[in-house]
Amino acid sequence: MLLDLALYLVTPAPWRHRRLGYVRESILLTSRARRCRRAWAPHCAAARAAMLAAATDLPRRETVVVLGSGGLADVPLAELSALFRSVVLADAVHPLGARLAARRHGNVRLVTVDLVAEAGAVGALCGSADLTISANLLSQLPIVPLDRYEARHQPVPEGLGRHIVAAHLAALDGLPGRVCLITDVAQREEDRLGRITDSLDLLHGVTLPAPPRAWDWEIAPFGEAEAERRLIHRVHAYPDWAARRPSSPA
Structure with a gap:
């Protein structure tokens, strides 16, 4: 808790991103990644x-x-730094660990951007890129906007989550270079007997084609969210999103 608070205070971010909750979400995710390193490794x-x-x-x-x-x-x-002349890392918040890692490579640049609020940001950033990677981002995009309405006790506009997901996919479809899309699509909650006790559509009704690659991500092992429950996300990966090559999920 104290470490999370310290990271929250020292993580560089625009005031708007801090006010909207992006820094908080980033710290929570970074902390979970640290605690669940072994479960997340596959x-x-x-x-x-x-x-x-x-x-x-x-x-x-x-x-x-x-x-x-x-x-x-x-x-x-x-590996990406060795393969490409220039690497651009784009997110609403760049945690301190990521900033330190980026400094080890002279060809890595950080761009701080709200990919929901800043219309056209994907096209502006990636219009000349040879490869654009949407890295486990798609399901995350609606979280802060939806939380903002709930925090204000305001009704959520109908279809907001679906609209945000669809808009990101449309932006990726408009890029001339190759696009690699990796996203979690569904969450299931399991008890210790392997029984599914709850499930959640992470893409708000948007359906993706059969992926060339797919796997399970144990995002919250037993004891992380609940003692007797674990959360598992199904992940779809499309190394070449434009091709949308259907295959049997792994």
Whole structure:
């Protein structure tokens, strides 16, 4: 708790992003990633492999943009820095650990951007990129806007979550370079007997095509959220989103 508070106070971020709750969400996610490092390891390895697969056969490797880079737990920064002349990490908040990691590579640049509120940001950042990676971002985009309405005890505009998800996909579809999309799509809650006790659609009704790669992400092991429950996310990965090659999920 004290560590989280200290990180909240010292993490650089625009006042607007701090006021909207982006810094709080970033600290909570970074802390969970630290606590659940072992449980997250298979997911992070699979995500990194999908990102590198997207980069292997590109005809040109000038610029890669990682949207939702966050704490870099699932981003192979060293490998991307070696493959591309320029690496752009884009997120609403860049935690201190990510900032330190970026400084080790002379070709890495940080961009602080609210990808929900700043219309056209994806196109402006990624319009000339050879590869754009949407890194476990899609399901996260609606969280802060929806929480803001709930905190104010205001009714949530109908379809807001779905609209935010669809808008990000539309922005990715408009990019000329290759797009790698990695996103969690559904959450299930399990008890210790493996029974599903609850489930949640993380994309608010938006359905994605069958992915070339898919896996389970134990995002909250037993004892993290509840003693007798764990949360598992289903993840879809599309190393080449434009191709949308259907395959049997792993």
